[in-house]
Amino acid sequence: MGSWGKLPLSIECFKIARWFTEGGFVMAMINFGGVKERVVTREEFPLSRAQEILRNETVAVLGYGVQGPGQSLNMRDNGIRVIVGQRQNTSSWTKAVKDGWVPGLTLFPLEEAAAKGTVIEYLLSDAGQKQFWPTLKPHLTKGKTLFFSHGFAITYKDLTAIIPPKNIDVVMAAPKGSGLSVRRNFLEGSGINSSFAIFQDYTGKAEEKTLALGVAMGSGYLFETTFEKEVFSDLVGERGVLMGAIAGIMEAQYNELRKHGHSPSEAFNETVEEFTQSLIKLAAEKGMDWLYANCSTTAQRGALDWKGKFRDAVAPLFANLYGRVADGTEAKIVLEKNSQPDYREKLDAELAEMGNSEMWQAGAKVRELRPENWKREA
Secondary structure, eight states: OOOOOSOOSOHHHHHTOEEEEETTEEEEEEEETTEEEEEEETTTSOHHHHHHHTTTOOEEEEOOSSSHHHHHHHHHHTTOOEEEEOOSSSHHHHHHHHTTOOBTTTEEOHHHHHHHOSEEEEOSOHHHHHHHHHHHGGGOOTTOEEEESSSHHHHTHHHHOOOOOTTSEEEEEEESSOHHHHHHHHHTTOOEEEEEEEEEOSSSOHHHHHHHHHHHTTEEEEEEOOHHHHHHHHHHHHHTTTTHHHHHHHHHHHHHHHHTTOOHHHHHIIIIIHIIIIIHHHHHHHOHHHHHHTSOHHHHHHHHHHHHHHHHHHHHHHHHHHHHHHTTHHHHHHHHHHTSTTHHHHHHHHHHHHHTSHHHHHHHHHHHTSGGGOOOOO
16 A cells, blocks of 8 residues: 555656755755756655654644545555544544544544644645634644645735744645545555645754655655745646636637537547547656657647647736736635635535536546446346
8 A cells, every 4th residue: 555666757867866965865956857956756765764753743634625634544554643633523524534533532623633733734725724723823832843735824924814933843745636636646556746845944854854744645756845836836727727727728629619510429529538538648658749749640730730829829818817826816815705604505506517517417428438437237
């Protein structure tokens, strides 16, 4: 379970790396497309080292929603002392019990877990972090570590009012993937790459503890950033290519095909299914040029001719988006909307509208028809 495997970086990559020692362990400067960055991999920082660094710590994971399950379960499986804090009488509390966390032993109400933890992983939603902060702050006593997986609360402190005391470490390790993927990849023996940052180093040991937590939660490797850069890139990415833009572009193409008489199954297959089941896997394997090289010459020519048109068309949107992230506009919207008492009901309604649309209903049927999902009679 959670096998670390071999380092997935090429030998050639290490030939151009400059190695150096920091904090008693080896780090590397890796060349990413001509720019050298500090990177920590599993070979320089093995799980055994993480276990030793965290040997006397109690990691309290506050919040069992999106990131909480994957991170806490991975750390538990990797031999770290972990407890979970979650609001009682919620679906997340019930899920935690099903996942093997024992009330009164390893599962506690939020404030009780915060009091018991020496490392506080603050994994509530961004709005939830703001709301719970006055309750949490008294438990951030001298020498503790306040850990984030997102730079939101610290970067937008004028909106969140989250200002940590000076006598604790404040750190971050942010997996570049969903909490579900953090767990799935771990169980498959892989990992999700994570960024890391140090906001406040009171003990002088903040960085090694951060890297230990990142390794213990199953990160593939860790690359350096800041709290501000992490949240800026994350909010742009979620609203852009990772979720917002790709969903919008898919809807536009699907609608255009349907407008010209193409059937739902044809429109969905040409818009989503071929992308998710075939092409993007080629890009993940060896890059976009590899994807292009394994398509027809007609597809290559058309893609090369139109790539620049789409890039130039959306460039102003991305400029606007980055500006709104940097000036706090997007953060303000998140906090205002996600703090409303009927937020969950409104969110469910928006997601249902998407799921019940013709496009994604067609997608559900297409997925049923994948060979691995065929329902054959015995």
